[in-house]
Amino acid sequence: MNQPLINIDRKFRPEVEGLRVVAALLVAIYHIWLNRVSGGVDVFFVISGFLITSSIISTINRTGELRFLPYITKLMKRLLPSVFFILGAVLVLSWFLLPKSILDKTIREVVASMFFYQNWQLAISSTDYLDSSQMKTPVEHFWALSIQGQFYIIWFLLFAFILLLIKKYKLTNVKTLINTVLGIIFVSSFIYSVYLTAVNQPWAYFITMTRVWEFALGSLLCVNLSSIKVNKILATVIGWLGLIGLILTGIVFNVSEMFPGYIALWPMVCALFIVLSGTRETKFGVKRFLGSPVMVKLGGISFGIYLWHWVLLEFYRYNVQETPGIIVGTLIIISSIVFSFLMTRYIEEPIRSSDNNKFSFKRLGIMGSVNILLIGSFLIGVKINHYKLEQKITDKNFPGALAVKSPNVVPDQEPIPAFSDVFGDLPQAHLDGSNQGLKDSDLKIGEYGETENFDATIALIGSSHSEHWLGAILEATKDHNYRVLNMTRSGTRFSTGYSDDDLKGIWVNNVLDYLKDADVDLIVAQATASDASSNKIQQQIVDQLQYIKDEYGIEVLAIRDDPRYSFNVLESLETNGLEKTTEKMNSETNQKDESFWKQFETENKSLHKIDLTDYFRVDGKFQPIIGNIIVYRDNRHLTNTYSESFGPIFEEEINEILKKK
Known part of the structure; x- marks a missing residue:
């Protein structure tokens, strides 16, 4: 040319x-x-x-x-020398200076940063860039470099x-x-x-x-x-x-x-x-x-x-x-x-600046290899912790929520999950991908329990505050001939409060369309949002559940939302200790749905209700560890392990409702 x-x-x-x-x-x-x-x-x-x-x-x-x-x-x-060097430094420093509860997340994001897909990693994991309640890794800002x-x-x-x-x-x-x-x-x-x-x-x-x-x-x-x-x-x-x-x-x-x-x-x-x-x-x-x-x-x-x-x-x-x-x-x-x-x-x-590409890429290869070896060492440590966790869960010394009203004294044990595992202690729906992310509105359904010749179908519906009860429901139904469906979408309450052209509203309408002809006997869903002081928001959730009961004839178990906090409970627990975290939790007014729930319990007779707030307190105080199980994995979501400890409570409630059908 x-x-x-x-x-x-x-x-x-x-x-x-x-x-x-x-x-x-x-x-x-x-x-x-x-x-x-x-x-x-x-x-x-x-x-x-x-x-x-x-x-x-x-x-x-x-x-x-x-x-x-x-x-x-x-x-x-031009790009890789600085990226590889800083990521290597982060990996080394993380071993000594980073809370164990965020190590697993850090490893995933280091890998994403090394291969320039960190922006997608954060998008898929529903990260809020400046939400102080979400634990931040030292490499979160690499999203911009990835783009x-x-x-x-x-x-x-x-x-x-x-x-x-x-x-x-x-x-x-x-x-x-x-x-x-x-x-x-x-x-x-x-x-x-x-x-x-x-x-x-x-x-x-x-x-x-x-x-x-x-x-x-x-x-x-x-x-x-x-x-x-x-x-x-x-x-x-x-x-x-x-x-x-x-x-x-x-x-x-x-x-x-x-x-x-x-x-x-x-x-x-x-x-x-x-x-x-x-x-x-x-x-x-x-x-x-x-x-x-x-x-x-x-x-x-x-x-x-x-x-x-x-x-x-x-x-x-x-x-x-x-x-x-x-x-x-x-x-x-x-x-x-x-x-x-x-x-x-x-x-x-x-x-x-070197004209010798062999020299340049040899150095890059060494830095990249060191990082991969460090990542491998971290992953081996995580696997070992997971194995130890599995062994401990079978121990009767970890009753979780049942310890609140148990007459037996629970011996002190190192709490589970281990701090390095808490962040990833997620509901099954989150692990297998049946939880709906923020990116689309298509209805994704997870199916668990008995999938053929079942006696009843239970559907868990709503946001992540419904989803984190999946562990409890699966534990409650494991000895029964029930099918369990998960229909949850992050950040989306099952509510009448969304417009029809909003992604959240479209998803809610998709759920309604499915339920219209579905073989569902019981719906379990959050009925309040404990961080919302507006009764309008609470009422919109209840109105949606009431519509399901009245129009579709499906029984509804409405769960009062768990207490939420303005700070990351897990991070505080690891960095500040049990006593200071307990004090911090009880200094907040963390349940703004109190008055609405009392009115709802009194006036609404057609929906089944369950308030589990007492299972987050010991001797009248909210606690980050109960029954030797860590309660929260962030500022508002339960660990799956603590959720599973509610199994017997949900089993009794579910069986009582289904027997009356």
Whole structure:
């Protein structure tokens, strides 16, 4: 190809380097002191789109082709050294400094980060990025890097396809073609992002398709920047407006709940303003600040600053205190800069700048192998703990909920599950995938117990606060000829409170359609939400259960919700101990459904009801460990082991209801 694919301004842009470090520092500052999302990651995505498009087009202009091996080799040499090194450091430090209860989650996320699918790992596990009640791993922030890595592959395929079209059909209006393709990607991804953010924001936050428009915007800027002219006055004004607007993004908007929908245009436009302002040399423009030697130097290590700050922050939180003060937070940022500088100089640069690929990949291979060996060691330890857990569950010294009203004194034992196993002590429906995730509304049904020639069918329906009783129900029905169905969806109460076009509402309607003709004798479901003070929310759940009873003639066992807390009970138990956690639990008003439940018990005679609140207290105090079993795996969900200890209680209740049918 004799002529350049497209003429772009390939010169070094110092203000872009400065913008990168501003984005990295904003992320760190908002995480450390404000516990909010800053919008800085979205700016990283725009810059990445701008830079990789510039690199790809320059390569095609220079060589006339775009080959995968040189492209992926260069990409791996740039990304993997820092990633492998930091993940290795996290694995080693986790063994000594991380609560055992989060080790299993950390291992899974380290693996996901190594292979650049961490964003999907978090989406599938229904992670809320800034929910303080969810235990955070030191590598949770790698989700953004995973999206970036996926994007680089997508963009290679995209431009390889464009180049193929140009060569095959001898196209000459290349700029129009590229703008058209990028425009279609931008618009379609943006529309999907706005839609999915409205109906399922936690899922939209992490997945790749809702973020591609941000990269595409940077690419469009790269392709068209040389054609956009701004005068010096306008350049000065929009540059400073862009920087101020970017800094205020996380304060003006609740980014973690509103992004990546149309609100994400705010930091995007701010970034565009800054880049556009840099096309003109002005005396008082933002370029003089962002393009200063110090900012350019820091911009070169901004990638490491982003990666290190969260690692240091999380280890500090688990070992010292939840929120750092000004001095400690500043030290975390300074340490991130120092570690990033040293890592860039001694780990990343020797590999990235070497012309000897054999040398580079030998080092990468060693780092990757060490990480895999460390992961293997962790997994072996987890397997051993699981084996010990299975042995202990059969011991009569672990009565769980039955200890509350048992006259026998329960001897002190090390509680089960082991801390390293609690986070994964999930209901069977969660383990086999029959629990419905947030991403769709199709009805997924798990079938347990007797599946043929059964005497009765019991259906467990509702959110995760219904699902965590599955262990109790399976334990209650194991000696009976019953079929058990699980119809649960994370974050979705079986309620009349959702609209018909919402994913939650669609799922509820799908459940209703199924039950209309289903052979179901008894429905078990949560009847309240103990963290909701509004009686309207409680009534909507009861109204739905009442509808099932009145219209379908199915018996209903309505369960009062378990106590919920504003903090992670498991994390507190391991880091603060039993006494302080007990004190913390009892200092909260953790059941806002009290008055509603009393009225419901008194006035509603047609639904069967069960209030298990007493089984969360010993001598009048709520406890994190009862009958030598750990009660909670987070701030609101029961461990499956504790749920199973309710088996005899549910067995009596279920048999009594079914006998009357």
